[in-house]
Amino acid sequence: KTGIALLYDEVSENAYDIRLKLTKEVLTIQKQDVVCVSGSDHSTNHRTVTLRRQPVGGLGLSIKGGAEHKVPVVISKIFKDQAAEQTGMLFIGDAIIQVNGINVESATHEEVVHLLRNAGDEVTITVQYLREAPSFLKLPLGSPGPSSDHSSGTSSPLFDSGLHLNGNSTNTAPSSPSSPIANEPKYEKRWLDTLSVPLSMARISRYKTGTDKLRSNAFEVLALDGVSTGILQFYTAQESADWLRAMSTNISDLTLQNMKMANKCCSPSDQVIHMGWVNERLEGTDSSQLYKFKFLALKGSSFYIFSTPPVSTLDWVRAEKIYNLCEVLFKIHKLWLADDCWLQANLYLGIHQDFDLEDQRPYCFSVMVGHGKSHYFNVELGSELAVWEKSFQRAIFLEVQRTGSKTYMCSWQGDTLCFTVDFALGFTCFDSKTKNVLWRFKFSQLKGSSDDGKTRVKLHFQNLDTKQIETKELEFQDLTAVLHCIHSFIAAKVASVDPVFIDSQSIARKYMYSN
Numbered sequence: 001k002t003g004i005a006l007l008y009d010e011v012s013e014n015a016y017d018i019r020l021k022l023t024k025e026v027l028t029i030q031k032q033d034v035v036c037v038s039g040s041d042h043s044t045n046h047r048t049v050t051l052r053r054q055p056v057g058g059l060g061l062s063i064k065g066g067a068e069h070k071v072p073v074v075i076s077k078i079f080k081d082q083a084a085e086q087t088g089m090l091f092i093g094d095a096i097i098q099v100n101g102i103n104v105e106s107a108t109h110e111e112v113v114h115l116l117r118n119a120g121d122e123v124t125i126t127v128q129y130l131r132e133a134p135s136f137l138k139l140p141l142g143s144p145g146p147s148s149d150h151s152s153g154t155s156s157p158l159f160d161s162g163l164h165l166n167g168n169s170t171n172t173a174p175s176s177p178s179s180p181i182a183n184e185p186k187y188e189k190r191w192l193d194t195l196s197v198p199l200s201m202a203r204i205s206r207y208k209t210g211t212d213k214l215r216s217n218a219f220e221v222l223a224l225d226g227v228s229t230g231i232l233q234f235y236t237a238q239e240s241a242d243w244l245r246a247m248s249t250n251i252s253d254l255t256l257q258n259m260k261m262a263n264k265c266c267s268p269s270d271q272v273i274h275m276g277w278v279n280e281r282l283e284g285t286d287s288s289q290l291y292k293f294k295f296l297a298l299k300g301s302s303f304y305i306f307s308t309p310p311v312s313t314l315d316w317v318r319a320e321k322i323y324n325l326c327e328v329l330f331k332i333h334k335l336w337l338a339d340d341c342w343l344q345a346n347l348y349l350g351i352h353q354d355f356d357l358e359d360q361r362p363y364c365f366s367v368m369v370g371h372g373k374s375h376y377f378n379v380e381l382g383s384e385l386a387v388w389e390k391s392f393q394r395a396i397f398l399e400v401q402r403t404g405s406k407t408y409m410c411s412w413q414g415d416t417l418c419f420t421v422d423f424a425l426g427f428t429c430f431d432s433k434t435k436n437v438l439w440r441f442k443f444s445q446l447k448g449s450s451d452d453g454k455t456r457v458k459l460h461f462q463n464l465d466t467k468q469i470e471t472k473e474l475e476f477q478d479l480t481a482v483l484h485c486i487h488s489f490i491a492a493k494v495a496s497v498d499p500v501f502i503d504s505q506s507i508a509r510k511y512m513y514s515n
């Protein structure tokens with residue numbers, strides 16, 4: 001995929017025309033430049049060209065810019081079959097450095113217009129292509145315009161000042177055209193590669209660093225080594241969404257390849273189910289929200305959180321956090337209606353920005369872990385959220401089936417007991433010393449539960465014979481982990497009996513199908 005975009009400079013607040021070239025593995029940013037294609041060119045940056053003013057058409061060019069706008073004066077139009085075009089050495093986007101030996105790099109627009117109009121019949125100008133011409137100059141990227149295109153005779157820095165008019169020519173006889181000499185170097189304007197960003201393990205951000213502020217029709221791509229494309233800005237929301245999806249798809253495909261490579265070195269019980277970049281919301285001491293990139297992985301029996309992706313087998317031990325998959329709970333927080341215009345959807349639905357939302361980012365999920373703690377994540381696309389939801393489900397179900405059962409130490413009324421959740425048998429409670437079974441219930445007999453949010457839980461089971469509810473109260477050191485484990489085992493049991501039901505409960509997948 002190729003296309004024109006803008007590269008936005010946050011410091012100067014200017015945007016520059018660039019060309020994007022996307023392949024399966026690399027995103028390349030190209031900038032226009034003028035290159036010498038034949039002949040000897042001693043100065044590759046500067047070109048000195050002599051123009052002969054013509055009775056009709058003058059110099060055959062228009063200019064924009066000036067020192068008052070902190071940009072050089074640049075050629076903004078070149079008219080077909082007139083003096084400037086006939087040289088073959090001048091291009092739209094050329095910054096004028098000198099006029100008849102006078103340096104004009106710091107000159108205002110009006111000063112350069114005056115100088116060019118009063119320079120006589122032969123005007124020698126030195127130019128250098130301005131690779132980063134601010135977009136506010138609105139320079140066309142195409143070929144010379146028709147000679148009938150008349151610019152304003154009055155000069156203004158942001159409008160074309162026409163120098164295809166006669167100016168102050170003293171020569172009434174038609175002058176010979178400005179044409180390239182045989183041994184003169186020939187030049188062409190070309191798109192040149194300036195930056196290549198490998199997409200393997202790359203990440204995309206649509207937000208201003210660490211904030212909830214969504215960039216309008218813009219995003220940034222960051223390579224694994226931290227190299228950034230800068231902020232890529234697009235002319236429409238549709239263009240931005242198309243490029244975002246195309247790049248995300250390529251990054252996902254490469255991640256899949258990396259997973260396959262990693263899985264060749266892993267046992268069947270330790271396979272990578274899914275991995276990828278997310279943003280994690282960190283709660284600051286001043287309660288201000290701050291997001292940081294994190295790399296998540298679901299592998300074997302564990303859920304990993306990394307600050308940078310694991311690229312070798314040894315890297316897996318340096319995860320920031322590792323949790324057992326049976327003891328985590330995945331929860332989708334918020335979903336908006338469309339990838340590229342969720343803010344517009346807000347307005348359309350009458351949801352105002354002062355509406356009490358947990359945060360201003362769409363596509364959020366949390367992973368609740370032991371001791372009542374949780375991690376809050378955000379992804380860039382609804383499709384990514386659907387993949388994470390499905391992957392967590394699959395990884396947890398596989399781990400439950402592999403593990404078969406989990407036993408936790410607990411207590412009640414001074415006795416030390418063991419509580420087992422078993423995929424085949426259900427719930428069993430037995431004395432930790434004598435191993436005598438105190439009670440046993442199937443998963444289907446669990447009718448409800450309540451807890452104090454700390455250590456104690458009441459499990460309500462239905463007796464198969466009497467149909468009466470029996471309540472069993474237990475106390476655990478990490479109650480949250482146990483409740484998550486019960487949830488994981490029951491969900492896995494339901495999935496093994498009725499997989500269609502589990503699929504029907506997917507929030508993110510419903511979103512995907514509705515779109």
